[in-house]
Amino acid sequence: MIGKLNxxxxxxxxxxxxxxxxxxxxxxxxxxxxxxxxxxxxDETGKTRRVEVNIxxxxxxxxxxxxxxxxxxxxxxxxxxxxxxxxAIISLNEKQKSATFSTTQPVWDQWNKPxxxxxxxxxxxxxxxxxxxNSDPWRLVLPLDKCYWPGSTKTLEVTVKQTGINTxxxxxxxxx
Numbered sequence: 001m002i003g004k005l006n007x008x009x010x011x012x013x014x015x016x017x018x019x020x021x022x023x024x025x026x027x028x029x030x031x032x033x034x035x036x037x038x039x040x041x042x043d044e045t046g047k048t049r050r051v052e053v054n055i056x057x058x059x060x061x062x063x064x065x066x067x068x069x070x071x072x073x074x075x076x077x078x079x080x081x082x083x084x085x086x087x088a089i090i091s092l093n094e095k096q097k098s099a100t101f102s103t104t105q106p107v108w109d110q111w112n113k114p115x116x117x118x119x120x121x122x123x124x125x126x127x128x129x130x131x132x133x134n135s136d137p138w139r140l141v142l143p144l145d146k147c148y149w150p151g152s153t154k155t156l157e158v159t160v161k162q163t164g165i166n167t168x169x170x171x172x173x174x175x176x
Contacts, residue, residue, distance in 0.1 A: 021147035021172075027115055028146040029103035031155040034119075036092040040162030043125055048094035050124040051160055055088040055101050057114030057144075066118050067133045067141070075122045086110040092160065100155070117142040119158060121165045128164075137164025148172060 032055060038048040054074075058066050066081075074082050088101045108114075119140040128138050142156055143149075149156070150172050157168045 023145055023147040026146045027113070027144045029108055030117075030142070030144065030149070030153065031103055032101040032117065032119070032142070032158055033155050034090050034092065034099055034101070034158045034160060036097040037159055037161045038094070038097065041123060041126075041160075048097075049126065051092040052122045052124075053090040053092070053158075053160065053165070054082070054120045055090070056084065056086070056118045056120070057108065057111030058116045058118050059112050060115050062112075063116060066116075070130045071120055071128070071136050071138045072130050074120055115144055117144060117156075119165060121160060123160075123162075126162075137166075140165045140167060142167060 034053050036051055041049045043049050069081055073079055086107055088105060088107050090099045090101060121138040130136060134141050148171055159166055159168055
């Protein structure tokens, strides 16, 4: 009986080691809930400014191009990056202050093995200064690596503020 128990414990230990999260190998679709905090986003008449958020699934090979892309150029008419039909568009305003981009939306199937979601922000009537990568407050990069987020995460929470866009979903603690 003790021999069988030892085998069961050994098998359980091997399975636990085999189930350890390996970054860069397992990607998952997440819902993205975008919420507008309109404090400071009012126009001269006191109405909430119109906000547009584009979400684009990006592969590892496409990442450097999207990271280097100017957010201001992205929003210019005729920009080739923005012309891509494979994106989700969320519009927020005074009447709709929250919307969810779902894992079931067909655009997921149009993306080529996305490993990141690039979330780009535009607020009507407000200019912002471009910055590279995630240092641009109007660009948010969300990893789709399931090792990055806690295992129970199904939805990534994103907030739009006057200062930019950020996620309020806490990443998984890193192991030292």
